[in-house]
Amino acid sequence: MKTKKQITTHVSEGKKKVVKELIELIKTHKTMLVASIKGLPAAQFQEVCKKLRGKAVVKVPKKNLIIRAIDDSKVEKAKELEGKFEEGFAIMFSNQDSFDLALELIKKKVPARAKPGQEAPEDIVVPAGPTDLPPGPAISELGALGIMVQIDKGKISIKEPKVIVKAGNKISQAAADVMSKLDIKPFIIGVTPLAAYDSSENKVYLAININPEEALEKLKTAYGKSLPFAVAIGYTTSDTIKFILSKAQAHANKLNRIMTGEPEPVAVEQKSESHEIKKEEHKAPTTDALAGFF
Secondary structure, rough: OOOOOOOOOOHHHHHHHHHHHHHHHHHHHEEEEEEEOOOOHHHHHHHHHHHOOOOOOEEEEOHHHHHHHHHHOOOOOHHHHHHHHOOOOOEEOOOOOOOOHHHHHOOOOOOOOOOOOOOOOOOOEEOEEEEEOOOOOOHHHHHHHHEEEEEEEOOOEEEEEEEEEEEOOOOOOHHHHHHHHHHOOOOOOOOOOEEEOOOOOOEEEOOOOOOOOHHHHHHHHHHHHHHHHHOOOOOOOOOHHHHHHHHHHHHHHHHHHHHHHOOOEEEEEEOOOOEEOOOOOOOOOOOOOOHHHH
């Protein structure tokens, strides 16, 4: 009776060593962050790694090895990251909070020149205004893209803004050359955080999207609304008490006029020698700067 041959897979010592090292990193660090390095020049990537020294351990393992390491580490929650191991990814192990680490990566992004064949991330516009280009072949190159120019003080000046590549379209050699001459950098390159596993919370964040400028604007808006809201609900603090008292005084004055039949204050126009001014008579002084919110 014939028996089936058993198939054995040989795993090199080098791969075993890599897996063992990854397991150790998974178990000994708070954060495991997956980031995209697709299209990132090697020099730029090395610079990011250098700046993260002491804050994070950066690895660029093969997909099958990191999956094997996660399986062997028995950290079940971390398996949810496997869908993020796409082409051109790196793994960062750190004891920093995952969002703090992600923010550091975003801050290290830099503008980059366009290359022929790349897809425009948005409409690429040549702005109006002076340039440092002298008259010559550049006039024809700009004209070929429909850019209207004139000569001003011995230099080429762009008459009006011109979209030279629409969002989603491929960048031509001519457009790339013009952007290079005008120092237009339509791309932002760097390490892009994708997802992270937090071992201290045993949580996975599958969509890390940090926009510092947008977050700051939201905080400013929230702060602007917080004071009138606190006054409206009568929440007393050193910042709100003067407005709450002023509001109470205004309400008391209104109630007193209703009870006594006193007429509402009338704005009287008064002239001066130089100009006319308006002032309200019979109106109690108020500092209710937030009256419009109530």
